[in-house]
Amino acid sequence: MEILVASAVGILTAAGMYLVLRMRTFPVILGVSLLTYAVNVFLFASGRLTVGAPPILNGATRYTDPLPQALVLTAIVISFGMTAVVVMISLGAYLGTDDDHVDDMPDADADAAQEDAT
């Protein structure tokens, strides 16, 4: 199971990094989502991998550490909200300029002209 979880984290991270380095917002957002999945699995694994044990210490000799589960829950909620925000902002930017590149505007004069317009 260790190999499965470790390679899942690794592959998700690698794919996420590759997509984050793309030029356009859609793959970049997908990449960020993959990275957050990777980090969620990683956080989950940080409390040691245990199967079939209760998440309580009630005199049990074997138990799952519940804290990483709480951490993952928080992380999922936050990353979900953040992804929604970034989708909205990039939609706004795309609809405004008809261009969904992530990098800066190509030339500085266009930049200044745009600013006058706003």
Added chain:
Amino acid sequence: MMHWLIAPVVLPAMMAPFIILAARYHIGIQRVFSVAGVLAMIAIALGLAIETADGTIMLYRLGDWAAPFGIVLVGDRLSTMMVLLMAVLALMVLLYSIGSGWDRRGQHFHALFQFQLMGISGAFLTGDLFNLFVFFEVLLIASYGLMIHSGGNVRLRAGVQYVLFNLLGSTLFLFALGALYAETGTLNMADLAQRAAMIGAQETVGIRVAAVLLMLVFAIKAAIVPLHFWLPSSYAEAPGPVAALFAIMTKVGAYAIIRVYTLIFPVDLAATEGLHGTWLLPFALLSLAVGSVGVLAAKKLDRLVAFAVISSMGIVMIAVGLFTEQSIAAALYYIVHSTLAAAALFLIVDLVRHSRAHLGLVIAAPVKGAALIAGLFMAAAIAVVGLPPLSGFIGKLMILSASVTSPLVVWTWAVVLISGLISLVGFARAGSVLFWKAQSEGAPAPLEPEGTTPSALSFAAVGGLIALLVAHTLFAGRIYAYTGATAAQLFAPETYISKVLGTPGKLSDDADHEPAQAVKEGDH
């Protein structure tokens, strides 16, 4: 009395929904409550700072759970000082945005502003690393809203970059926290400090990875080269008052580095030995150099100021990277200075923006009210560049004298002094093009200014920031004594640790992990 420590978090957290729900359509009521909230915040922060000035460490346990299980807020000299700095800065920025009408150019400025303050003060006060992550997210999500306030294509595009970069930073933060938790089984800072010291010399791989990852995360926040790429366009395109408020956000990164690397991974910890000297200091020098070259190369005034922020963060991080008690004291003095000076500059940029067609550093029609704006610009530029008589000079002097014992002393002196000169040239060029040559014949005709003209209140806010800088200079001796005491407290973390872990609460005897989950879940 015990509950005051959480007030800087709870007050804006209550104020923001109140402003949204009750005063949604009344900008006047929003303004009154926002200003009243910030004034109350200053009073509370002042009270906390006085309470902790004698070296007391205040502790607030959420839900009364004992330290490693529940979340704690800790107020010592450093955190209360930063909260006070933030509250004072927030007042000036708020007055400016009211005076210049920025707050009515889009929805929910005041509510987002309050949420931003909540996140920042929580980040300063928390004693738990995961809680620090949560407060980082609170301040970031508010900052996303503020950053794209009033919209516009260029601003939205810069906003996308800013959000994406920070999302990556947050992901990295979670990786660091996971690694730390896997190694130590705790995320409470005081508990971590004890456990990190107990890790055997052969088993330090995980903790070293975690320490470096955390350093990277905070370096992104503090915009240290080469992790600074998010800063120039987002600060330049953000609305003026928002950029001014963001001046404290880079300091959150600096604060987190100071806190974590004095408490959890101190300089003498064998596992992370050399992290400060070998990595942080050279990159801080590089930041300073890149920042000042950027100041010289900038074609627009807002970019110029953004690069000035990078170079002043470089100076802060040089002082932090030296990591002696003296240099941390100097860093804290410089953090206050650099926050106020950068905020003043961003507000001045906004004043210029109101009366000039664009911010390009080319000769154009005279700026309206040029004499006053030019005077303010000169004062702020002198402060940022670090010329006498303002506090930037004193701060640099403290940092240079703290660097004498470092092996990189020659580099430090050379980079600090030469970049000071380069920034000076950059600012002098910008000032003369904007305010002086504009008067010359052949300048193009003035264009209609956009938006509402800044009122006297805006100028008062900028003047207030400059006055604070002057006060920071005049009382430099006393402030330095205070930051010195703060640094001494940071370099003797035993009191902090024993206060956090020694104070009894629920479950203090029983080593049970379950309640920690209950408290964490209240935090979503």
